[in-house]
Amino acid sequence: MTKESDALCATEKEIMHATHRALVNSGYAALSISRIADELDKAKSTIYHYYDSKDALLLQFLRFTVDRFEATINTSIGDDPKEDLNHIIRTLLPSQLTEEKRQLYCVLVTLSPQALERAIFREQFTEIDTRLATIIEKTVRRGVEADVFRDVDPTHAAEHILATIKGTMYGRLTTNREAATAAAKASLFSYIDSHLVS
C-alpha cells in the first residue's frame, strides 16, 4: 500500500513540512507562499517550480496530511473486540496528546472549513471518516458475531462511537473544557461496557 506522498521528491517533502510549520505557527489566514518560504530554506520562486499555484500546493498538502493521519491509525486487530474498541478510542483520544499528534489534529481542524464548499477537500475528509467508521464497524461486527456484544446494528453503533470521538477531540482542541474530554471518554467506555457488551 503506497501512499501518494511517498511519491514526493525531497524538496516537495520539505515544502510540505514547511507548510505544516507555517500553518501551525501562524494559522490559515496568514498562510502565504512567502510565509511558507520563510519556514523553508529556499526562495519563494522555488515553490512555484513545484506547484502551479498556492491552491495546488494546498491540495497536495491536504493529501499529505491525510496520509500522515491515516498512518497513525494503528489497525491492530486482536481477538478481543471489546479490547480492540478500547484500543481504538485510546489511540484517537489519548490521555496525553503528544505535540506531534496535537499539531496533526490542529492542521485538520484548520483545513476542515474548506470542506464546507470545496468538493475536492470534502472528499478527503469523507475518506478519513469512512476509513475510521469501517475499522470501528468491523470490530463491532466481530463482537456481535462472536456474541461478545449485544445484537446492535454495527453501522449505527460505529457511527455513534466515531461521532463521539470526533466531537470529543474537536472540543478538546477548540475549548478550555479540560474535564469534558475525560468525562466523554469515561461515558464512552461505560457505553461499550454496559450497552454493547452482552
Add this chain to the structure above:
Amino acid sequence: MTKESDALCATEKEIMHATHRALVNSGYAALSISRIADELDKAKSTIYHYYDSKDALLLQFLRFTVDRFEATINTSIGDDPKEDLNHIIRTLLPSQLTEEKRQLYCVLVTLSPQALERAIFREQFTEIDTRLATIIEKTVRRGVEADVFRDVDPTHAAEHILATIKGTMYGRLTTNREAATAAAKASLFSYIDSHLVS
C-alpha cells in the same frame, strides 16, 4: 437577559449581516473588509468608522454569531426527561437542516480554527459548549433523580451526548457521508432508550 448584540446600532448590525454573507459565500480566506463592503450598501471606510481593525470586527462577529446560535437553543423543560433529551437532540441535529441553521453552523465551523490559538475566540467556543453541556446535564440529572434514568454520572453522560451531537454535526457539514448522520442519531436515541432509561 440582554444579548450583547442587542446593543449594536443599525449600521453595525448591517455590517454583521454583510460579514455573515461574505463568509458564507466566499469563505474565511477571502474575507476582507473590501469583500464585506461589497455585501454592504456602504463604503469600506464606513466599516472603519465602527471598527478599529479587521480583527476587532471579527471578534464582534464571533460574539454576534454565538448569540444567534444560543438563541436557537430552545430550552423548553418539560416533565419527561427522556423526551426533553430527545428534543434537544432533534433541535441540534434536525433531520432537515434549514438553510438558515446550516449557514449558522457553517460560520461556527469556519471560525473554529481561530480557537486553536487565540484565547479570546477559544473562550466563546467554551461558552457555547458549557451552555449546551449544562442544559443536557440538568436534564439527565432530573431523570436520574426521578428514577426514570439509571444511576449514571450526569456530567459524564452529558459530555458523551454533547460530543456525539457535535461530532455528528461536524461530519454532516464537512463530509459526503449522508447516511452517517442518521446512523449516529439512531444509535444515540437507542443509547438513551436502553442505557440511560432504567
Add this chain to the structure above:
DNA sequence: GTCTATACTAAGATAGAC
C-alpha cells in the same frame, strides 16, 4: 533546480471633504 528581481493586484488602514 534554485536564485534575484520585478510586474501586478489587492489588502488594511487613514485623510479629509461633505
Add this chain to the structure above:
DNA sequence: GTCTATCTTAGTATAGAC
C-alpha cells in the same frame, strides 16, 4: 456618518540568469 481618494504593505505569480 458616509463618501472618495490615497498611502503602504504584502500577496500571487512570472521572467530570466546561473
